[in-house]
Amino acid sequence: MLKRYPLLFALLFLGYAFLYLPIFSLIIYSFNESRLVTVWGGFSTKWYGELINNGPLLDAAWLSIKIAALNASIAVVLGTLAALTLVRLRGIRGHKSLGVMVTAPLVMPEIIIGLSLLLLFVAMEDLIGWPAGRGQTTILLAHVTFSMAYVTVIVQSRLAHMDTSIEEAALDLGARPVKVFFAITLPMIAPALAAGWLLAFTLSMDDLVIASFVSGPGSTTLPMVVYSSVRLGVSPQINALATIIIAVVSTAVLIAGVTMYRKELKAQRKS
Amino acid sequence: MNGWLLQLNNRIRALLPGKGLIVGAPWFWLALFFVLPFLFVLKISLAEPQLAQPPYQDWIREIEDGLITIKLNFGNYAMLWEDELYRDALWGSFEIAAISTFFCLLIGYPMAYAIALAPTHWRMPLLMLVILPFWTSFLIRVYAWIGILKNNGLLNHFLMSIGLIDQPLEILHTPTAVYIGVVYSYLPFLVLPLYATLVRLDNTLLEAAADLGARPWKQFLTITLPQSVPGILAGSMLVFIPVMGEFVIPDLLGGPDTLMIGKLMWTEFFSNKDWPLASALASVLLVVLIIPFVLMRHYEQKAAEELK
Incomplete structure (x- = not known):
């Protein structure tokens, strides 16, 4: 293949270079003694030391992790239910409208989602007194709303390509649909649920725009801290933070990817 | 629909009191937190700003018991129409979204095609390499470009050192x-749907063309490209629509002359505290985006049907 389409694979390679060079530059300069990007002042881990002692940033990171974990868990449940509806319950009332409502958050500009949710929360507080003020709860509600759309896409594609013969057999043998779901369907879509959870987690950890609209005093998330620091220019501490995030994310994605890849290879060999 | 699927449907419907829950829970969540908020945006866009908390005056007010006045304020929309700034920003957003989508296609199509043509066991890792940056923080990836592009940054340093x-x-x-x-941030959004379309194309036509002596370029232009049009259009909208409302990128990388509607909305909301005007801007953007959204749904379904 490489020999048949040399130009195409050269372009692919250039594409990867474009995607990864900025990331590598971030990592390299997080170990730079000098504050300047163009001067290499020697290898140093001092920016990591400063990062660990940056109290406000660590508080914000902890808050973001809590919201992200809770968000991912709720989004996986709602997203799976939505995917089940879209793949398995065709023709049921609300099927079509759910399809539209679940696609729209994927492309809707964040700035519109943020503003509209803020106005909703203000009106709700006025009418029923909940949610009282803005803070962690409102950020969580907002994040679940757009993360569940991503989870739905992932679980939906898994459900649609799933071999249904085992479910069919269990149903023929008289197992109740609820039992079939928990004993067969759920384990079979588990990799998609894990991928969905991870994606929902990172989406929440990463959101600046929506959180800025719906957060209140005392609920500053990590991206908000990063943003206010980045606006002032390049800061090696942010490079250090970026390197940590990249390391954690690529490890998680690699482990998940390799596990799924091996499973698939095994399944292919068996069949 | 398959027989067993119908059977499953019927059984679920008969046995589960929770079948309503399966549809209902996500449906009501999205109706409450995604659709309903738009009505509030429309409502506040017709309100008058005031110095208070919240900074707008509700246009439905109860003066005395049972006596309700309604005072609509179309001034925000009039201002959007009359002030050139807002029209320029809308046009600026459109221009940037359209041109970037084109460049995403130019870079993303060969990438997706190369991955689709690669040997089967290579495809997963190659695809993972495209997705991986998408998982790391968007904000931080945009920030990385500041260090590269600034006057005393990496790119200028490199270009000057090689003379x-x-x-x-x-x-x-x-x-x-x-x-x-x-282009950098949205490239993965286009590569993934393009790959999904290209990898499932019918190869028999290509083989027939090759047997008849068509050159690879001709094969591509007459067979592969036309077949992938629905995928191209659906993927393009996946980039175009969110970029129309982009805020972070023009804010961090753009200058004062980069007018985009998302950045303007942010300023109206956070700096000028003009919630009604920000809502009017959001409403206009929302209406503008309905057309590309409908196109996207249409071509997504078309692409899915062609694959069957």
Whole structure:
């Protein structure tokens, strides 16, 4: 293949270079003694030391992790239910409208989602007194709303390509649909649920725009801290933070990817 | 629909009191937190700003018991129409979104095609390499370009050290930087749907063309490209629509002359505290985006049907 389409694979390679060079530059300069990007002042881990002692940033990171974990868990449940509806319950009332409502958050500009949710929360507080003020709860509600759309896409594609013969057999043998779901369907879509959870987690950890609209005093998330620091220019501490995030994310994605890849290879060999 | 699927449907419907829950829970969540909020945006866009908390005056007010006045304020929309700033921003957003989508296609199509043509066991890892940057923080990836593009940044340093230029190029805080940032951030969104379309194309036509002596370029232009049009259009909208409302990239990489509607909305909301005007801007953007959204749904379904 490489020999048949040399130009195409050269372009692919250039594409990867474009995607990864900025990331590598971030990592390299997080170990730079000098504050300047163009001067290499020697290898140093001092920016990591400063990062660990940056109290406000660590508080914000902890808050973001809590919201992200809770968000991912709720989004996986709602997203799976939505995917089940879209793949398995065709023709049921609300099927079509759910399809539209679940696609729209994927492309809707964040700035519109943020503003509209803020106005909703203000009106709700006025009418029923909940949610009282803005803070962690409102950020969580907002994040679940757009993360569940991503989870739905992932679980939906898994459900649609799933071999249904085992479910069919269990149903023929008289197992109740609820039992079939928990004993067969759920384990079979588990990799998609894990991928969905991870994606929902990172989406929440990463959101600046929506959180800025719906957060209140005392609920500053990590991206908000990063943003206010980045606006002032390049800061090696942010490079250090970026390197940590990249390391954690690529490890998680690699482990998940390799596990799924091996499973698939095994399944292919068996069949 | 398969027989067993119908059977499953019927059984679920008969046995589960929770079948309503399966549809109901996500449906009501999205209706409450995604659709309903738009009505509030429309409502507040017709309100009058005031110095209070919240900073707008509700246009439905109860003066005395049971006596309700309604005072609509169309001034915000009139202002959007009359003030050139807002029209320029809408046009600026459109221009940046359209041109970046084109460049995403130019870079993303060969990538997706190469991955689709690669041996089966290579495809997963190659695809993972495209997705991986998408998982790391968006904000931080945009930030990385500041260090590269600024006057004393990596790119200028490199170009000057190889003697290509003597004066640093001014890229950061110009539209060019915004284009680079947008194409960079949204590239994976286009590669994935394009790959999904290309990998499932029918190869028998290609083989027939090759047997009849068509050159690879001709094969591509007459067979592969036309077949992938629905995928191209659906994927393009996946980039175009969110970029229309982009805020972070024009804010961090753009300059004062980069007018985009998302950045303007942010300023009206956070700096000027003019919630009604920000809502009017959001409403206009929402209406503008309905057309590409409908197109996207249409071509997504068309692409899915062709694959069957």
